Amino acid sequence: MPPRFPRLLIAWVLLLVLLGVEFGVAMLSFAPWLRVLILLPAMAMAAIVGIVFMEIGRAPVVARGFATAGLFWLLVLLGLGSMDPLTRTYYHTTVEHPE
C-alpha cells in the first residue's frame, strides 16, 4: 500500500460521516433563511474530495482545470436548472395513493 493510504482511508470515513450528517439535517425543519446551512456538509465533502483525493494543492494545471470545470458544470446544472422553478407558474397538486 502506498504511504498515503491511511490518509485516504480517514478521508473516506469522514466523507461517509458527513453524508450521514447531510442525510440527518435534511430531515430537520429549518426557518427559510437558515436552510442554506444544509449546504455546509455538502461543501465540506467537496472540499475533502478536492484536497485529499485530487490533491488540488500539488496537482498539475490540467488537474486543477478539471476541478474548476467540475464546479462550472455544477453551476450549469443549478443555474440553468433553477430557471424552471424560479419562473414556473403551475405546480402539481397532491394526489391520493392507491393502496
Place this chain on the structure above:
Amino acid sequence: MSTTVVEAAELEKSYLVDKSTVASWLLTTDHKRIAILYLGSITFFFFIGGIAAAAVRLNLLVPEGLIPSAETYNRLFTTHGVIMVWFFLVPAVPVSLGNFVVPLMLGARDLAFPKLNLISWYLFIIGGIIELYALFIGGVDTGWTFYPPMSTSFNQSHVVLAVIGVFVSGFSSIATGLNFIVTIHRLRAPGMTWYKMPIFLWSLYSTSVILVLATPVLAITLLLLGFERIFRIGVFDPAIGGDPILFQHMFWFYSHPAVYIMILPGFGVISEIIPVFCRRRLFGYKFVAWCSVSIAVISFFVWGHHMFVSGQSLYASVVFSLLSYAVAVPSAIKVFNWIGTMHKGFIRFDAPMLYALGFVGLFTIGGLTGLFVAALAADVHLTQTYFVVAHFHYVMVGGMVTAFFGGLHYWWPKITGRMYPEMWGRAAALIIFIGFNVTFAPQFLLGYLGMPRRYHSYPPDFQVLNVLSSAGATILAAGYLLPLGYLTWSLFRGERAPANPWGATGLEWQTPSPPPAKNFATTPVVTEPPYTFPPPELVQNRV
C-alpha cells in the same frame, strides 16, 4: 519507419496467443484482451435488446396488439430501452473499439490504468447480471426513463433492482472515461502532439469528459429514486412533498449529454474511415476536432428540450429550445467536413466505407428531424409520438450502430488478424441500410399523424404503416445477424490480414495484425500529421 517496426514486432507473439488459459483472459490487464471481453458482452446485450425490439414490432402488426397483455408489452419496450441504452449504446464503441485502438493509435503499450480497465469490465458485467436478473424475474414497465411518481409510488415491477443495475454499470462508464482522459494526456508517443492525433481520439476524449461529468448525476438521481421508493423520502413524489419535474431535470442533465456519449465515438469512427477510403486528407481537421469538444460542452445546456410538455416553466422551455439549435451547429459542420473530404476523392466502396456513407445519410436525417422536435411549438404536437421514436432511432441506430459496424469492419483485420469476406460485408451493409429505412421512415409518418409511442394497441388506420415498419425490422434483423455469421466464420477461415490492409496512416496499422502483447517492438516516433495520403493520381496508378 513503418517497415522496420512491423518486422521487429512480428518476432513477438500476438496478444491472442500470448497466453491461452481462461484465467489469462479473465484476469488480463491487456487493453486488447479487455476490448475482446467487452466486445463479446455488448454483442450479447445487443441481441437481448434486439429480441425485445422484435417482440415490440411483432405486437404492433395488428391494431389490437398480438401480445395479450398490455403490461407485458410495457415490460418489453422498457427492456429494449434499458438494455440498448445502458448496456449497448453508451459503452459500445468506447469500450470495445476504443479500448483496442486508443493505446495503439497513441503509440502506447496500454491504457494509463490497466487494472482499472479490467475493474470497469467487471462492474459492467455485475451491473448487467443485476439487470438481467431484474428482467428475468418479471422486468420493469416504467419505460427506460423511470419517471416518478409512476416509478416510485404506482408501480409493482422491479424498479429498484433495474435501477441498481444501471447504477453499477455507471461506475464502469466513469472508470473508462477517466482512463481515456488520463491516457490521452499522458501516454502520447514522442512527437504526437494534440493536432497530430487522429480524430477518433479527439472524439473519445470529448466522450470521456461527458462520461466523467454526467454519469455521477445519473447515479445520484437513481439513488434518490431508489431511496424514495423504499423509504418514502419526498424528493420526487408530489404526494409526499417532492417535485416530479426535478427528476426529469436531473435525469436529462445526464441523458441528453448521453446522446452524445453514444454518437460522438461514432463521429470519430467515421472520421477515420472516410479519409482512408477516399485517399484524402480529412477536410478541416481542426474544425472536426474542436467540434467534438464543443459538442461535449454545449450538450450540457439543452436538456430541457425533453420536458416541453412536462409542466416545466414556459420561459425555461423557450431558452432550452433556443439553446438546442446551438448544438446542431458543430454536428452539421462535421457532416460538411466529411462531404468535403470525399469531394474529388478516389472513393473505394469497401464495406467500412459503405457503412460510413450510410451513417452520413442516416445521421443527417436524424439530426435534421432533431431540429423539428427542438422547436418548442412543433414539439408540443410531435412529443410522445412515433416521430420522436423515428428521430432518435435515426441517430442512435442509423447513426451510432451503423458507425459501430463500420468501425468493427475497419479494425476487424487488426483485432483478429483475419480478413472478413468482402462481398458479405458489403451485402450486410446494404441490407442494414435498406432494412433500417423501411423500419423507421414509416414511423415518421405515423408519429406525424398522431400515433403515440409506448401504446400496446392503435387505431386500424395506422396498420399499413405499422406492418411496413415490422417488415423492415425483419430485413434489419437479417442484416444484423449476417455479420455475426461471417465475422465468426472469418475467425477460423478468413484470409490472414496484413499489417495494413487498407493503406491507412494511423500508428495502429504500423504494428502486425493482430498486434503483439506489448503493441510495438520499439516506441514509434510521430513526425507527420494524421491522414497524410498521397494525391489521388498516385493512388490510381498504384491500383
